[in-house]
């Protein structure tokens with residue numbers, strides 16, 4: 006028994022905003038979790054501070070599953086990105102504490118290592134196929150064996166650089182959200198051309214794939230997946246909006262391109278149909294947005310008998326603590342597929358220390374008890390919260406399109 010004595014939220018902006026959750030117990034231990042929701046940071050922060058923390062004081066930090074059930078089902082209000090992000094922040098902190106109490110890394114508490122390292126992927130992008138190729142080669146030199154490729158969609162009236170590196174437009178921007186102008190037709194022409202170029206110029210061993218970011222209709226997605234079939238993608242990511250789960254059937258009828266989905270599913274129930282009907286090949290929920298390790302390990306277990314592998318979301322807009330949780334789970338999960346990763350800037354690493362290390366294409370965590378991450382609260386205080394938004398997307402006629 007270790008009574009929870011305090012739950013504290015730290016919102017910090019070492020380049021971008023992170024919402025960090027500290028849980029303390031009466032045996033003198035503490036754990037850190039991450040409840041960052043990109044562009045909406047103060048919503049989970051307030052939910053934790055105002056509504057969840059008072060419920061947790063005095064509870065037994067060791068009873069992680071009971072706390073998860075209590076917060077996710079006992080409250081009447083279920084699911085959703087804000088609540089499941091807040092719960093994830095607490096859940097990760099509790100796993101961190103449990104590991105520290107046991108003197109064991111979290112992967113060991115989950116059942117131990119099924120593999121030595123987690124196969125990792127990073128992103129390459131560019132304004133034209135040659136620039137993407139050059140960036141893929143740079144990542145290959147760093148040791149990556151799997152790479153996501155995105156290309157800017159250009160044409161008359163289009164504005165913005167969908168999918169192209171951070172400095173060219175994807176990062177959150179301060180002030181009002183930047184509007185990008187995007188059209189499906191030039192996009193649907195650009196992506197197969199990109200893969201044709203890459204597959205003719207790069208060694209065949211390198212695994213490549215593409216993220217659609219939920220921008221297509223079912224029939225457009227089926228067309229794209231079919232046209233990409235000759236290029237043997239590792240997977241086609243998020244081809245459809247999260248509301249269109251049943252439309253994955255349509256894509257499946259038309260192609261053998263492997264499919265991945267899940268960063269916009271917020272609990273195990275939302276993952277069910279695409280897994281149990283074997284409509285996807287990779288489930289890629291965000292452990293920081295779907296309730297943490299406790300929910301993620303169940304999603305992985307549901308997926309295992311259906312031959313669906315995990316590929317947890319791991320971009321820069323969730324901090325190193327979630328990335329550490331990803332890798333602890335990756336090392337254990339038998340049906341692990343691949344792990345998305347980023348190299349965090351020094352500023353972030355000064356505030357949030359520890360976390361996974363990349364070596365020769367794989368991610369590793371240390372044997373330190375818990376998640377192996379910590380937060381320098383004095384450093385975090387030097388970077389106060391700054392309101393920021395992701396860009397939004399409109400069509401040429403001015404109407405809103407999905408992000």
Ligand code: GCO
Nearest residue numbers: 043216218268319320322345
């Ligand atoms: C991914 C995501 C990112 C998103 C970001 C939005 O697969 O990493 O789709 O590319 O841009 O997470 O907040």
Ligand code: MG
Nearest residue numbers: 216242243268
């Ligand atoms: Mg994605």
